[in-house]
Every structure is written in structure tokens, then in C-alpha cells.
Amino acid sequence: MREFTGQVAFISGAGSGIGRGMAEAFAAAGMKLVLGDVDGESVRSVTTDLSVQGADALAVDLDVADRASWDAATQHAESKYGSVDILCNNAGVAGLSRPVEEIPIEEWRWMTDINLYGLVHGLQCFVPRLKAKGSGHIVNTSSIGGLVPLPKFSEYMAAKHAVVGLSGSVRQELEPFGIGVSVLCPGAVQTALGETTVRQRPGRATLAAARSDVVGDLPWRYIEPIDVGRLTLQGITDNQAFIFTHPENRAEVEAQFDAMRTAFDALPG
Ligand SMILES: NC(=O)c1ccc[n+]([C@@H]2O[C@H](COP(=O)([O-])OP(=O)(O)OC[C@H]3O[C@@H](n4cnc5c(N)ncnc54)[C@H](O)[C@@H]3O)[C@@H](O)[C@H]2O)c1
Incomplete structure (x- = not known):
């Protein structure tokens, strides 16, 4: 069993939802927390x-989405705790x-700046520090949509697939340095993702209205953010x-592999 007591975790998007769930689970495991969010009021609360x-x-x-903001937040964290052991690159927004x-x-650029480059900034800020320590763990939040695409959310799916790809690459790259990398692929979680996105998105329609025609018919089972936090802790341990997060997502992922198997089977020779 890995010992988390006294370790320092930096969590982006910790003012709400999954980031908050991670913070609660990590605190229960004795970790010190650096909680970052663009919504200063919620993260202070x-x-x-x-x-x-x-x-x-x-x-x-x-x-x-702003590298200078990462640098300032990291300096703030290091002035209090010395160094960070675990980075959770979690902040994100949804699509319509x-x-x-259409x-x-x-x-596309707004989404990519937050959901992809937001994580890249986090990696570029922390990977040199973790390499210097010779230990640590990084969790990048993707989505089950990073493996199993849903129609009409192409910019979100593209960013989340990119997060899966970059996580696999960086995991291999950092393994010799004693640094673990996991990609978190949650199914539906009861969070404020829709509201956050409406609040931050540049202008226009409400997400709830735009979403209802897709999400309304899907048999999704929403779980609580604290459960995702606990599963994340287990994922780091292992x-x-x-x-x-959802056993029922297994069949959808396997269906993706079945489609690939069919395509390989169709090759001549
Ligand atoms: N809720 C779900 O069903 C679900 C499923 C799969 C993946 N996810 C992913 O989980 C992550 C967390 O989302 P959530 O569901 O907890 O939503 P949430 O809106 O409850 O929390 C997201 C937090 O990120 C913050 N944030 C947004 N843009 C930011 C920025 N530019 N810089 C810093 N902080 C920023 C928000 O202010 C908010 O506090 C996202 O990456 C999301 O794509 C969520």
C-alpha cells in the first residue's frame, strides 16, 4: 500500500465536481493539497x-490555459509546501x-486551449520538477468519451482523445524517471460541468438546452465526485x-476494439 500521508497534490479545477472529489479523497488519505481553479471564489470555499x-x-x-498562471500558482504552492508529488490535470469544460x-x-480553439493545452501547460510546468525529484504521479482527466466517441460533441471528443494519446506517450516517457502517469476516463458524474461551461463559454445558448436532445435519451448512471476521487487514489496506488469509473463502459470500449478487429480481419492475406 502506497503511503500518501504528507504528500502534496496539486489539483486543477478543484473548485467543483471531480476536482473537489479528488481533494476530499486525498485529504482523507492525509495528503496536503494545492487547489487551483479559474473560479477563485469556489476554490477558496x-x-x-x-x-x-x-x-x-x-x-x-x-x-x-495560461502558462504564466501555472508558473505563479506553482511558485505559490512551493513557497508553502516546498514541492509537489502528485499533479491532477483535471480542469475542463464541456461542449454543446x-x-x-456548425x-x-x-x-474548437477555446475548448482545445482548456481541455488539451491546459494539461500540456501543467505537464511542462511540473514534469521537470518531478524528474528532478525522481518520483511522483500525474493523473490527466480525459473522459470515457476519450475512448468511445459520442456524436455531436466532436470538439470535446477530439480534445479528450488527445488527452488519452498524450497520457500514454508521457507514461512511457516518464516511467524510467520513477514517475507514474494515469489517464482518468470517467463516465457520467454528478457535477456542475454544464453550468460551469455556460458560465465560462464565450457567449450564446445555454448548454442545458443544447444538450437535452443528445443526453436526454442516454441511459447514463451518474456517480458522485467523491467516488471518482477514491477511484483516482486507488489508480495512483496501483x-x-x-x-x-463505470463497469458498464467496458462493453462500449470493447465494441471499439471489435470494430478494429473486424477491419484487421478484412485485410487481404
Ligand atoms: N462530469 C462528468 O460527467 C465528466 C465525465 C467525464 C469527464 N469529465 C471531466 O472531468 C473534469 C472535471 O469536470 P467536472 O465534471 O468536475 O466539472 P465542474 O464544472 O464541476 O468542475 C470543473 C472545474 O474546472 C474549473 N475550470 C474550468 N475552466 C478552467 C480553467 N481554464 N482553468 C482552471 N480551472 C478551470 C471550473 O471553474 C470548475 O471548478 C473535466 O475535465 C471534464 O471534462 C467530467
């Missing part, structure tokens, strides 16, 4: 709640439900390449 419960936690302002040809290129 989470930090206060956890501190009242006895956790050692620091709130930092962080816009993951639209056919691919998604403005500016929205150094799992993938951290899943």
Missing part, C-alpha cells in the same frame, strides 16, 4: 471547507451538442494506465 475538517490545503488562482459543421472554429 472548498479550501475553507476542507481546512475546517482538518486538511492542510492552499487555494491558488489558476487559469490552465452540435453537428461538426461548431465555430473559435470554439499505477494504473487507465482509471475507469
Whole structure:
């Protein structure tokens, strides 16, 4: 069993949802927490709640799409805790439900800046530090949509597939340095993702209205963020390449492999 007591975890998007669930689970395991979010009010509120419960936690302002913001947040974290052991690259936003040809290129860029480059900034900030320590773990939050695409969310699916790809690459790259890398692929989780996205998205329609025609008919089972936090902790302990949250997603992932198997079977010779 890995010993987490006294280890320092830096979690992006910790002001709500899965990031908050990770913070709660990690605090229960005795970790010190650096909680970053673009919504300063919410992350300070989470930090206060956890501190009242006895956790050692620091709130930092962080816009993951901005490298300078990562540098400032990291300096703040290091001035309090010295160094960070675990990075959870978790902050993200959702997409609206639209056919691919109707998604403005500016929205592809907005989504990619947060859901892909946001993680890249986190890696470029922390990988040199973890290499210097010779230990650590990184968890990148993708989605089950990073393996099994859902129609009409192409910019979200593209970013989340990219997170799976980069996590696999970086996992192999960092293994010789004693650093583990896991990609978290949650199914449906009861969070404020829709509201957050509406609040932060540049302009226009409500996500709830745009989403209802796709999400409304899907038999999704929503789980609580704290359960994702506990599964993430287990995934770090076991150094799992993938951290899943819903056993029922297995069949969808296997269907993807079946399609690939069929394509290989169709090859001549
Ligand atoms: N909720 C789900 O069903 C689900 C499923 C699969 C994957 N995910 C992924 O989980 C991650 C967390 O989402 P959630 O569901 O907890 O949503 P959430 O909205 O409850 O929490 C996301 C947090 O990220 C913060 N954030 C957004 N943009 C940011 C930025 N530029 N810089 C820093 N912080 C920023 C928000 O302010 C918010 O506090 C996302 O990457 C999301 O894509 C969620």
C-alpha cells in the first residue's frame, strides 16, 4: 500500500465536481493539497471547507490555459509546501451538442486551449520538477468519451482523445524517471460541468438546452465526485494506465476494439 500521508497534490479545477472529489479523497488519505481553479471564489470555499475538517490545503488562482498562471500558482504552492508529488490535470469544460459543421472554429480553439493545452501547460510546468525529484504521479482527466466517441460533441471528443494519446506517450516517457502517469476516463458524474461551461463559454445558448436532445435519451448512471476521487487514489496506488469509473463502459470500449478487429480481419492475406 502506497503511503500518501504528507504528500502534496496539486489539483486543477478543484473548485467543483471531480476536482473537489479528488481533494476530499486525498485529504482523507492525509495528503496536503494545492487547489487551483479559474473560479477563485469556489476554490477558496472548498479550501475553507476542507481546512475546517482538518486538511492542510492552499487555494491558488489558476487559469490552465495560461502558462504564466501555472508558473505563479506553482511558485505559490512551493513557497508553502516546498514541492509537489502528485499533479491532477483535471480542469475542463464541456461542449454543446452540435453537428461538426456548425461548431465555430473559435470554439474548437477555446475548448482545445482548456481541455488539451491546459494539461500540456501543467505537464511542462511540473514534469521537470518531478524528474528532478525522481518520483511522483500525474493523473490527466480525459473522459470515457476519450475512448468511445459520442456524436455531436466532436470538439470535446477530439480534445479528450488527445488527452488519452498524450497520457500514454508521457507514461512511457516518464516511467524510467520513477514517475507514474494515469489517464482518468470517467463516465457520467454528478457535477456542475454544464453550468460551469455556460458560465465560462464565450457567449450564446445555454448548454442545458443544447444538450437535452443528445443526453436526454442516454441511459447514463451518474456517480458522485467523491467516488471518482477514491477511484483516482486507488489508480495512483496501483499505477494504473487507465482509471475507469463505470463497469458498464467496458462493453462500449470493447465494441471499439471489435470494430478494429473486424477491419484487421478484412485485410487481404
Ligand atoms: N462530469 C462528468 O460527467 C465528466 C465525465 C467525464 C469527464 N469529465 C471531466 O472531468 C473534469 C472535471 O469536470 P467536472 O465534471 O468536475 O466539472 P465542474 O464544472 O464541476 O468542475 C470543473 C472545474 O474546472 C474549473 N475550470 C474550468 N475552466 C478552467 C480553467 N481554464 N482553468 C482552471 N480551472 C478551470 C471550473 O471553474 C470548475 O471548478 C473535466 O475535465 C471534464 O471534462 C467530467
